[in-house]
Amino acid sequence: MRFSFWPGPGNNWAETLATVTHAEATGWDGAWFADHFMPNAADTSGPVSEAWTTISALAAAVPRIRLGTLVTGNTYRHPAVLAKMAATADNISGGRIVLGLGSGWQQNEHEAYGIEFSTIAGRLARLEEACQVITSLFANEKTTFKGKYYQIEDAPLAPKPVQRPLPLLIGGGGERKTLRIAAHYADEWNVWGTPELLKQKGAVLDQHCADIGRDPKTIARSAVALLVLTDDKAIIERTAAAGRPLIAGNAEQVREVIRGYADAGVGEVIIPDFNLGRGERRQATLDQFITEVAPAFR
Secondary structure: OOOEOOOOOOHHHHHHHHHHHHHHHEEEEEEOOOOOOOOOOOOOOOOOOOOOHHHHHHHHHHHOEEEOOOOOOOHHOHHHHHHHHHHHHHHOOOEEEEEEOOOOOOHHHHHHHHHOOHHHHHHHHHHHHHHHHHHHHHOOOOOEEEEOOOEEEEOOOOOOOOOOOOOOOEOOOOOHHHHHHHHHHEEEEEEEEEEEHHHHHHHHHHHHHHHHHHOHHHHHEEEOOEEEEEOOOOHHHHHOOOOEEEEEEEEHHHHHHHHHHHHHOOOEEEEEEEOOOHHHHHHHHHHHHHHHOHHOOO
């Protein structure tokens, strides 16, 4: 099983580089980044680093781990431009990029940056067309595509990604549309959730694969949940009050939760730093997890 780390977008560049460098040196497998331009909060003045610029810099600075987005908002960039960005980053990294893609959801930044938000159905329709554009550009010398939302004509993409294919990850748990899109186009699929939720959603993804004759085992599955590595029940309860899925308890209890993810078919667990604090406090938790929990699953 892979274990990856998700630095929050509020970290500045120096902090991100130091944290990801340390994570790589201590045995973590990947670093993932949210694609946002501003906080989703009443106070929108806080710093938010741009995801693809950050990933490209890390691709040159950090030599081993996978680097990807959780997830790129499809509405923010034309898919042909995004494909070019991802392919370039993959070449910089020597073949370690994952293009995580979702329909986009954060309304306030669409409004602030003058980007059309559309409806949920409209964003999902755009996502499906974007998957067709991106996968064709990665695979073919030239691509012509005439969709409702995107049109390209005899478009090249060179150099190609180092990885063939560069993994396309679809993020989200919508059972009727998002998981159907994942069944058609994804190399990887990700969702926030408990082992129980991953098992439930995974079964829906499997059925969508069966409907089109695809082997569901060809889609890697990953999960995101907050880590609370402590015996202190009060801390666990305070973190749980936020409503996010938790991996919580002492090292033995956390190992048991990870076993549940493995039983649900999850091959990668991704830990955000959103509740881990900064500096030495965050590093201590990450180090404890990677030394006391991760080895049981490798």
